[in-house]
Amino acid sequence: MKSEELYALLRRRGFLWPSAEIYGAAAGLYDYGPLGHAFKRRIEGAWASWFLGLSEDYYRIEPAEILPEAVVRASGHLENFTDPEVTCARCHSSFRAETVLEKVRPAGVDGLSPAEIGKLIEENQVRCPSCGERALELPRPFNLMFGLDWGAAGKERAYLAPETAQASYLAFHRMWDVGRHALPLGIAVIGHAYRNEIAPRQVLFRMRSFTQAELQIFFDPTHFPLPFEEVADESLPVLRASDRANGLSAPRAVTARELVGEGGLPEFYVYHLAQELRFFRDVLGVPPERIRLLEKSDAERAFYNRLQFDVEVSVESLGGFREIGALHYRGDYDLTRHGTATGKELAVTPTNRPRLVPHVLELTFGVDRALWALADLGLEMEGERTLWRLPAHLAPVPVAVFPLLAKPHGEAARALVTTLRAEGIEAQLDDSGTIGKRYARMDEVGTPVCVTVDGETVDPAHPNHGTVTVRARDSKLQERVAIPALPARLARVGRFPRPRAER
């Protein structure tokens, strides 16, 4: 399906639409409608359930989304999230100053003022990489963070968080104090991140405000006990940086065990890579051949990341593999930076272990991107019929209830909805149009189960009195089920998978 077709369908069904639309809309901002919101909550719930399920010591918090300037200075965002850009006066192309100057100054331009960069361009007679003219203008800084005036005097600055991770690092000392002084300690946040993208594109893939789900695992690199055997035989579709350097673009299937052995990756890292794969494949229902674990090279990843694999999903509407999640081994960079900046001691002494500054393993997940990818992957056009094959536990509407005929069966259908809701099943009534249209509507939004009340249900003389038809989305098959048996039958529909068998 093409991107525009998919977007039209999502708009038509009220999943999402452009923000501030009656004012002509704002690029890079989208509002979620009822179905989009419900779907997104399901994805977030599935994520939380899976990754918080990895350990008893992983917790979810809800931090503020505004960061004082001192925080982003220490984190490096103030400096590194700013790219001086130069524009060619003749052909109007623009480039990062670093790119233009890479021949004359291979060390990069970090820390140079716009005037100093301009001087370098002038002295070295640098030409425009596009048209070859000497027409490059003075560079202007472009920071991807949204700055805020802070306080009445407006002298201090603050920023909308460009990633949710920073708040977790700031919360670490509190979490340590209130916890049981053991590593690993996990802090999960599902929240918004804000970036002033120059050119928002592709709807949910380049937004100015978006939702991240991130788990920061603080751990002792010399001691990270894990049930590695549980994932050792898992086959991972990895594309190593070294393979890419040799021109490979297809992933190779490598077991977790091999990735640690011959692959030379730390066990704790591979374990979480495997859990990422399982989450995308088994929880989100992404077909395995559409998942790729792509290792970022030294040049591609941020300098503080010692290891980085992106979890990529092949999305037809966006023309191929796109990053939805990532696994970053950030070492002790973050806690050390914040410790140095504040003068606070962020080293800890775990029970029966030597004192250390914990290392961080970051699991990050783009909720909006996942939403788009799942819609893209699941929607099938079968002639007139649009069918969304969505895992039942992710469906925005888990169960729909219809009266076969609105008048004679409407009351019984409404009563059934009430009964199901009392059992904690989010059933939704639809009594408009005809039965076939209702089935079609629900197929289009991925509702796995439709329940229909008919004449036999309400006829005390009929053998099928008190039973309803239960219709499965993918097969369209129906069967009659007694109403009292229905809650048990439907309870499984909304339950999120967990990473390990409950103990």
Added chain:
RNA sequence: GCGGUUGUGGUCUAGUGGUUAGGACGGUAGCUUCCCAAGCUACCUACCCGGGUUCGAAUCCCGGCAACCGCACCA
């Protein structure tokens, strides 16, 4: 940010200076005892925004906004 293309009901679209702005799908209400988008009737909803030209603009011009494609960017 740059260049190109485009902007008509919820969706897809017809209309290229004077139209009651047409259709299809959709939605709502009713009829039809009706389990997979059936039929019939009625109704609902639109010219992206702001200027200009003109007796008259959805239509032509300028500016803005937005989308798509390409370039650049995406620590």
